[in-house]
Amino acid sequence: MHNQRAFIIALALMLYSSFAYSTESSGKTPLAALGLTPLGAEAGGNATGVIPAWNKSDILTRQQLAAIANEQPLFYIAKDNLNNYKDNLSLGQQALIKAYPDSFKMPIYKTYRTHHVPEYVYQATQKNYLSARLIDDGNGITDVWQGVPFPVPQNALEALWNHLVAWRGVHMKANVSEVLVQANGHYQEILSKGEIASPYYAPDRGIFSEKHVKTYYLTRTVSPPSMAGGGLLIYDTLNQRLNPRKSWFYDAQQRRVKRIPVLAYDTPNPNSEMVRVVDEVDLFNGLPDRYDWELLGKQEVYIPYNNELLVDIGIEALSTKHHINLDRTRYELHRVWVLEAKLKERENHIYGRRRLYLDEDSWLTLITEQYDKSDKLWRVSLSYTKFFPQMPGIWKVADTYHDLKSGQHFTQSWKELENSPVEFFGELPSKRYFSPSSLRQSSHR
Template structure:
């Protein structure tokens, strides 16, 4: 049950030959302004890009939930353990492993593909400027001459693709309320609800010129009561080798703000019970220096896409979060082209993963799927990022992020906003004073 190597090789050679060009005119011709291929694929299962979803594509309800522009569509087919052989060339090893682990319940309903990704015109203009000047710094651990937008719309290296993901436009700033679900192997579920704010450098006043800041982040737990008031603050540098991530935590029981140096690399992400690492949130984040990064090329893959139904505010969490995996009745998969990037742990470096393979959507630069291998080289965890196009703000972001432990049978589901009453707030301006350790304690109350 493996992707045929010749098929993948042929796909990748074609993609890399295109990507090695530095002709910015391609962004007006064969490539989209984001750097993806304008044309559809040979059999028509991936359509041509026609501009993505515009602001008239749908509407928001009173709780901030997005209407589904594709609500009337039915699945073209559903992939199951019984018909898996027909589709395995367009599935990742992690996806294939899910069918093997849960042959009686795991399914992937596949719908018509829609290339929904769209970015604001100013961000596309900045991305075009980046293509002519932005370079990797310090062996790929940072960026030179970067402001905002896509730094490498014409990528030639694995780290360039990963930086496109880490810096992708998400409205400049956003605030959202959401929950994490931790599901044990026996099906028992525990929830943690939190409020999070993120402000990228361009949306923060008071920063020094050319400050080594990608974004600032803070989060506080709202439920359960035993954890309420616990907060965390992160200053995320553009280059985390020159200047490591700065993090602080406030615990009400201690009534003091402490530095939190462990919120990086393979340390367990907060409240994940070890199911995801700190650098696994959002597919990948943080310093890349412990891995060697290789750009494999492109592949046509069935990935989570246009997951509006999964993010519906009319859906209850208990309808979605089920034993073993999320309820497949609410998922949506489409065939899209993805960049494939493989990260291999450097000799002498420490991380619980010896290898990771990332599948990055060519249009949005969002990681859609991650396969993660243990120290023995065995496939250990499979992660998926179910995203929608936020058509009112012209960016793509997750409505659900999952990480499945293929050995223990436990899983993590984050970003759940289905039962929230407040919409995601986007595009506000913050001050550096909003993201200080002293503010953290006040905000916790």
């Protein structure tokens, strides 16, 4: 045992020395020397001290997370004091406060930088710093390991790919609630059992290229009864232009699995009545090729963070008019990367312009703004996140989509049911588990 431990330590030192040499020989300054965390965020706090420094050893215990959940807001941002905080709000947040002045009040809390990931993800990010590269005009990436591909992004597409493959664990299962609320307050809820698996983050894999599958998505509808038994299976690759997304639907009425030809861009999302289109799932997914992308830099913004109280949120809080009940939400001041996308002249999409706000620590997109063809703000989306210690890392609890024209809103959230919590697994199931034949066997009334 002693000899084995000594060998492991010697191997780790050899690999570290090799990486240090490679960094030096590449001409790239190590991330720590740049003042960055192992995933590329600024390690230090901000000038006012509201944003604290990030420390690799500051992993919060469940007791500390529970204490955060019991904190009281420092203050609220609402219509009366909006002008005092405009510099730290996205344009979409300001629009929501103005559209719903009597109810959209953001509770502001102390900032905690809780995002921490497994050690192998940190190490893979260091290797990606030297090897990862965009290909096919930014529609794909290659030569990537199980981490952030571009911890020091040089352009918008590199930052966008950091979001597209952001750490979400290896394999997770959860109950999924989708609630569409009409402007008059009427609502419908669809319940499913969902799974997401990321071959990209398989701990034992080698280097990946554009042909590899990065994500499997599987969902089985539970209710309402008219929809129960249906299922959806999706494969996403690291270049969906050269290796397009594959999608299958299980029709419970016909007991057949059907291949879906197109599930991308602004294809309507049936569960949301078009309040959300396909490439808005996860706030943005799929190919970036219909837009010209620009990296606008960083901004300090109050974003949804550490939303411990939203995990077991009930339907009464999800179905309030115009937006979810904000009493259960938590906003903190964090640094975000801001990306803007403008529709290319000869391309087609319902959105003429989009703006994305990416959390610097997790690289998750937490706010998006969607503009119509007349460049008028149309829709605003917010992703409410928390730290999942069993993952571990920051990930979403609920994604909310707001249509400023219709007054509708749509929420997709993880739902904690009795004896059925959100579950995370450190290994991938077999490939057969995410096959079309498996979809048919597992999806039934």
